[in-house]
Amino acid sequence: MSNAASRLDDFRHRRTILVTGGAGYIGSHAVLALRDAGWQVAVIDNLTTGFRWAVPDDVAFFEGDIADGPLLARIISDQSIGAILHFAGSIIVPESVSDPLKYYANNTVKSRALIEAAVTGGVKHYIFSSTAATYGTPATDGPIMESAPQVPINPYGTSKLMTEWMLRDVAAAYDFNYCALRYFNVAGADPRARTGQSTAGATHLIKVAVEAALGKRDHVAVFGTDFDTPDGTGVRDYIHVSDLAHAHVLALEHLISDPASSHTLNCGYGHGYSVLEVLNAVDRVTNLKIERKVAGRRAGDPAALTADSNAIRSRFGWTPQHDDLEMIVRHALAWERKLMDVKR
Structure with a gap:
C-alpha cells in the first residue's frame, strides 16, 4: 500500500x-x-x-x-x-x-x-x-x-x-x-430519492419548474428575455x-x-441550457405545458455561466454520472412527488 x-x-x-x-x-x-x-x-x-x-x-x-x-x-x-x-x-x-x-x-x-x-x-x-x-x-x-x-x-x-x-x-x-x-x-435529487431539495419558496429553476408541473405553483417566472444568448434567456451550467x-x-x-x-x-459540466430549454425539458418529462410569465431581469444575474471543469476531472478523476438534463429533471420530479406524499 x-x-x-x-x-x-x-x-x-x-x-x-x-x-x-x-x-x-x-x-x-x-x-x-x-x-x-x-x-x-x-x-x-x-x-x-x-x-x-x-x-x-x-x-x-x-x-x-x-x-x-x-x-x-x-x-x-x-x-x-x-x-x-x-x-x-x-x-x-x-x-x-x-x-x-x-x-x-x-x-x-x-x-x-x-x-x-x-x-x-x-x-x-x-x-x-x-x-x-x-x-x-x-x-x-x-x-x-x-x-x-x-x-x-x-x-x-x-x-x-x-x-x-x-x-x-x-x-x-x-x-x-x-x-x-x-x-x-x-439541481436534481438523489437517484434513490433518499433526499432532495425541500426548502419552501426555493428559487432554483428546476425545483420551481417541477413544483409548477405538479400544481404547487401556477406558473414559472422567466426573469429576462433580452440577454445576449440564443433565445434571450439566461444560460446556466446545471x-x-x-x-x-x-x-x-x-x-x-x-x-x-x-x-x-x-x-x-x-x-460543472462545461455546457449550459437556457431558462426556456430547461422549461421545455420539464414539459417533455411531465408531458405537460408549464405556464411561463415573463418578468424583468433580477439584480445581479449575468447572461451566461458555464464551467470549464477540466481541472477537477484531471486532478481528481471526477467523472460525472448524471450529465443529462432530462435525467436531472426526472430525479427532481421524483423527489417532489415524494415530498407531496409525505405531506398528505
Missing part, C-alpha cells in the same frame, strides 16, 4: 468528517455520499433552511450555529473531527443585493469563525462550498476557467470570494489545506447534485492523501 493510500485508510478509521449545513439540500447529499464511501460523519446545522429528518438517524447531529466557538470546540474534540465540509450559508443572489449584511455575516464572518475553530481544534482539511458567482459577468464567451478574473457583481459572490481568500491565507500560515469548489447551478456530492468525496480524499496541496476548482 502506498503512503498516500495508507494515510487515507488510517484517517478513515480514526477520524470523523464534520458537515456544516448537512441538513440542507447539498449538504444532505454530501452526507449520503460520504457514508456510501465508508466515512464516519457528523452534522451541524441550525435548521434555518435545513430539516432534521434529512440527516440519517445514525449520524451524530448537532443543532447549532457554525459561529458558536464553544460548541464547535466540543464537537471537534468529542467526535474526533479530522476534516470539515462547509455548506452552511445563504445562497439567493437577489436577496444578497437587497440584504448584503446578511450575506457578509452568514457567508464571510461565520466562515471565518469556522476556519478559526478548525485551526484551533487541529482540523487540517477543509472543503468549502464556493460559487461561480465569484466570476461575475464573464469577459469572454464559453466555459470559464478557474484562472478567469474574479469580479463578482453581487454580494453573494463577494461574500464567497472573501472566504476563499481567507482559506488561501490560512493555508499559507498553518498546517492546513483546503479545496474551494466553485459550483455552477446545482450540475446534478449527486455528481457534486461525489466531487466533495474525491476532494476530501485528495486533501488527506496530499496534505501539502490545496485546490480551487470549478464544478
Whole structure:
C-alpha cells in the first residue's frame, strides 16, 4: 500500500468528517455520499433552511450555529473531527443585493469563525462550498476557467470570494489545506430519492419548474428575455447534485492523501441550457405545458455561466454520472412527488 493510500485508510478509521449545513439540500447529499464511501460523519446545522429528518438517524447531529466557538470546540474534540465540509450559508443572489449584511455575516464572518475553530481544534482539511458567482459577468464567451478574473457583481459572490481568500491565507500560515469548489447551478435529487431539495419558496429553476408541473405553483417566472444568448434567456451550467456530492468525496480524499496541496476548482459540466430549454425539458418529462410569465431581469444575474471543469476531472478523476438534463429533471420530479406524499 502506498503512503498516500495508507494515510487515507488510517484517517478513515480514526477520524470523523464534520458537515456544516448537512441538513440542507447539498449538504444532505454530501452526507449520503460520504457514508456510501465508508466515512464516519457528523452534522451541524441550525435548521434555518435545513430539516432534521434529512440527516440519517445514525449520524451524530448537532443543532447549532457554525459561529458558536464553544460548541464547535466540543464537537471537534468529542467526535474526533479530522476534516470539515462547509455548506452552511445563504445562497439567493437577489436577496444578497437587497440584504448584503446578511450575506457578509452568514457567508464571510461565520466562515471565518469556522476556519478559526478548525485551526484551533487541529482540523487540517477543509472543503468549502464556493460559487461561480465569484466570476461575475464573464469577459469572454464559453466555459470559464478557474484562472478567469474574479469580479463578482453581487454580494453573494463577494461574500464567497472573501472566504476563499481567507482559506488561501490560512493555508499559507498553518498546517492546513483546503479545496474551494466553485459550483455552477446545482439541481436534481438523489437517484434513490433518499433526499432532495425541500426548502419552501426555493428559487432554483428546476425545483420551481417541477413544483409548477405538479400544481404547487401556477406558473414559472422567466426573469429576462433580452440577454445576449440564443433565445434571450439566461444560460446556466446545471450540475446534478449527486455528481457534486461525489466531487466533495474525491476532494476530501485528495486533501488527506496530499496534505501539502490545496485546490480551487470549478464544478460543472462545461455546457449550459437556457431558462426556456430547461422549461421545455420539464414539459417533455411531465408531458405537460408549464405556464411561463415573463418578468424583468433580477439584480445581479449575468447572461451566461458555464464551467470549464477540466481541472477537477484531471486532478481528481471526477467523472460525472448524471450529465443529462432530462435525467436531472426526472430525479427532481421524483423527489417532489415524494415530498407531496409525505405531506398528505
